Amino acid sequence: MNFIAILVAxxxxxxxxxxxxxxxxxxxxxxxxxxxxxxDLKKGSMLKxxxxxxxxxxxxxxxxxxxxxxxxxxxxxxxxxxxxxxxKPSYGAFMADYGDVFRTFKHGALHGFMSGxxxxxxxxxxxxxxxxxxWKYIFIHTGYWVVTMTIMGAILCGWV
Numbered sequence: 001m002n003f004i005a006i007l008v009a010x011x012x013x014x015x016x017x018x019x020x021x022x023x024x025x026x027x028x029x030x031x032x033x034x035x036x037x038x039x040d041l042k043k044g045s046m047l048k049x050x051x052x053x054x055x056x057x058x059x060x061x062x063x064x065x066x067x068x069x070x071x072x073x074x075x076x077x078x079x080x081x082x083x084x085x086x087x088k089p090s091y092g093a094f095m096a097d098y099g100d101v102f103r104t105f106k107h108g109a110l111h112g113f114m115s116g117x118x119x120x121x122x123x124x125x126x127x128x129x130x131x132x133x134x135w136k137y138i139f140i141h142t143g144y145w146v147v148t149m150t151i152m153g154a155i156l157c158g159w160v
Contacts, residue, residue, distance in 0.1 A: 001081075005159035006065065009152040010057035014050060016148045026140050033137040061152060068111040068157040070102050071095070105158030112153020116146030 021027045031037065066072045074094055078087040121142045128138040 001065070002156075002159055005155055006058060006061045008159070009061040009064075009155040010054060012148055012151045012155070013053060013057040013060075016144065016151065017053075020144045020147065026143070029136065030140050033134055033140065061156065064112075064115070064149070064152060065156040067115055068108045068153045071099060100160065103157060103160050105154040108157025109150050109154035111157065112150040113146060115153065116142070116149035120145035120149060 019025060021030055031041075074091060075081065075084075078084065078091050084091075124141045124145065125138050128134075128141075
């Protein structure tokens with residue numbers, strides 16, 4: 001587990017969000033779809049909002065690496081990192097052969113993109129449908145998460 005990669009990957013939610021939801025890209029459309037104004041966005045504690053966003057992003061990055069890194073599967077099969085010393089020799093042989101296979105930025109980006117499309121999109125769409133939100137609203141948020149999860153997956157999987 002690479003904790004530096006987790007902390008860096010978690011920061012992508014803030015970095016991508018600052019661009020995605022800015023007037024340069026989708027900020028104006030997002031404000032229109034949510035009914036928010038510039039004045040509304042200035043309310044509230046930005047330290048609290050950004051701090052909690054980063055904390056939740058760290059939580060997400062901790063679990064997201066399991067979807068992006070195949071080697072967590074065999075590790076889970078032996079009972080986790082504490083069991084490596086007592087694992088059967090076949091585990092060591094498997095990891096010697098496949099320990100670094102598919103540990104690339106490109107492969108992580110693929111898993112991130114697929115997770116954004118097949119996890120984030122359905123979650124956002126389901127909530128959006130029940131909240132009677134527009135498809136524009138749903139696609140703005142989905143696009144953000146697909147891009148963010150693609151970058152996060154690349155960082156988590158490729159940063160060995």
